[in-house]
Amino acid sequence: xxxxxxxxxxxxxxxxxxxxxxxxxxxxxxxxxxxxxxxxxxxxxxxxxxxxxxxxxxxxxxxxxxxxxxxxxxxxxxxxxxxxxxx
Amino acid sequence: xxxxxxxxxxxxxxxxxxxxxxxxxxxxxxxxxxxxxxxxxxxxxxxxxxxxxxxxxxxxxxxxxxxxxxxxxxxxxxxxxxxxxxxxxxxxxxxxxxxxxxxxxxxxxxxxxxxxxxxxxxxxxxxxxxxxxxxxxxxxxxxxxxxxxxxxxxxxxxxxxxxxxxxxxxxxxxxxxxxxxxxxxxxxxxxxxxxxxxxxxxxxxxxxxxxxxxxxxxxxxxxxxxxxxxxxxxxxxxxxxxxxxxxxxxxxxxxxxxxxxxxxxxxxxxxxxxxxxxxxxxxxxxxxxxxxxxxxxxxxxxxx
Numbered sequence: 001x002x003x004x005x006x007x008x009x010x011x012x013x014x015x016x017x018x019x020x021x022x023x024x025x026x027x028x029x030x031x032x033x034x035x036x037x038x039x040x041x042x043x044x045x046x047x048x049x050x051x052x053x054x055x056x057x058x059x060x061x062x063x064x065x066x067x068x069x070x071x072x073x074x075x076x077x078x079x080x081x082x083x084x085x086x087x
Numbered sequence: 088x089x090x091x092x093x094x095x096x097x098x099x100x101x102x103x104x105x106x107x108x109x110x111x112x113x114x115x116x117x118x119x120x121x122x123x124x125x126x127x128x129x130x131x132x133x134x135x136x137x138x139x140x141x142x143x144x145x146x147x148x149x150x151x152x153x154x155x156x157x158x159x160x161x162x163x164x165x166x167x168x169x170x171x172x173x174x175x176x177x178x179x180x181x182x183x184x185x186x187x188x189x190x191x192x193x194x195x196x197x198x199x200x201x202x203x204x205x206x207x208x209x210x211x212x213x214x215x216x217x218x219x220x221x222x223x224x225x226x227x228x229x230x231x232x233x234x235x236x237x238x239x240x241x242x243x244x245x246x247x248x249x250x251x252x253x254x255x256x257x258x259x260x261x262x263x264x265x266x267x268x269x270x271x272x273x274x275x276x277x278x279x280x281x282x283x284x285x286x287x288x289x290x291x292x293x294x295x296x297x298x299x300x301x302x303x304x305x306x307x308x309x310x311x312x313x314x315x316x317x318x319x320x321x322x323x324x325x326x327x328x329x330x331x332x333x334x335x336x337x338x339x340x341x342x343x344x345x346x347x348x349x350x351x352x353x354x355x356x357x358x359x360x361x362x363x364x365x366x367x368x369x370x371x372x373x374x375x376x377x378x379x380x381x382x383x384x385x386x387x388x389x390x391x
Contacts, residue, residue, distance in 0.1 A: 003170070003390070006171075007167075007170045007171065010170075010174040010175050010308070011088075011090075011091045011174045013308055014092070014175070014178070015090070015094065017183070018091060018094045018095040018179055018183050019094040021095040022095065022097065024101045027102075028313070031314040034310045034311065034312035034314075035317075037314050040312070040313075043102065
């Protein structure tokens with residue numbers, strides 16, 4: 001009986017996680033909640049822009065500045081959020 | 088199981104997924120790395136069909152796992168192990184994320200290899216079947232198939248069989264693995280070695296931290312995400328991983344099998360620096376797909 005209960009719980013958790021894969025926005029929104037890395041913020045910002053949420057994308061840029069980054073990430077940040085072109 | 092994954096069927100390709108749909112030409116497809124994965128994507132050219140394909144392979148893997156489990160434990164225990172394999176939330180990324188196709192197919196090859204090996208006494212036909220199934224795994228994703236070299240002796244320990252019965256496949260797999268490392272990976276490693284801003288020990292420690300995060304998700308599957316969080320306490324994670332490796336040897340048999348399988352599945356990824364030029368790639372949830380085979384078999388065998 002406890003195995004049936006366990007499998008039911010697993011099934012419901014899988015169902016709820018599968019819902020997240022319905023759009024890029026929901027996937028990266030979940031990512032910045034649970035694993036707020038620079039890469040997650042970059043992709044979240046892109047998903048927001050594609051969804052037409054400019055204010056949200058600006059807020060994501062501010063959050064990107066607060067995450068730990070490599071030098072290469074800094075270049076990407078400048079390009080994506082401050083309009084600095086690639087050299 | 089299909090109901091649990093149904094919401095993902097209509098999802099768009101995300102992140103690395105669009106690359107998979109670039110294989111429009113069959114010749115280019117077969118010449119790519121992971122040709123079986125590329126071929127399978129060529130056969131499922133729309134996102135819906137590709138998602139359906141992923142769910143189908145996951146379903147098939149569960150059926151093969153059930154057949155294997157029947158040879159190792161009671162029918163009820165086998166059903167429970169299969170149920171956990173099908174429905175555990177940690178499997179979602181491999182099934183719902185199209186890039187997980189390579190893991191699904193490689194695991195299919197691994198399962199077929201193990202099944203062929205368990206079915207009969209080692210005859211020439213069995214050995215050929217094992218080799219063919221192993222090649223399927225290798226053609227889908229090399230780094231996942233590499234773990235077969237370690238899975239086969241674990242299976243021998245489980246069944247208390249002589250290592251001689253698995254010696255032929257081990258030799259075959261070791262040879263294939265060596266050819267793969269020497270020809271394919273080495274070139275990429277040399278090219279990208281300096282681009283990764285981490286010392287080898289630091290890299291291993293960070294991967295161990297990521298591995299502990301995945302292990303936590305296996306036990307308590309809450310807080311999943313497509314991204315892996317930044318490595319916490321890498322040095323401590325490395326020491327804890329070494330300690331766990333030693334402790335698992337003295338654990339009761341089901342836990343020993345599950346633990347050894349887990350280590351065997353993650354070790355190649357932890358040790359081999361993946362050739363990512365931009366940043367070091369941490370372990371992700373879909374990397375646990377093949378690992379779950381041994382974990383559910385080990386834990387499932389406790390059921391009477």
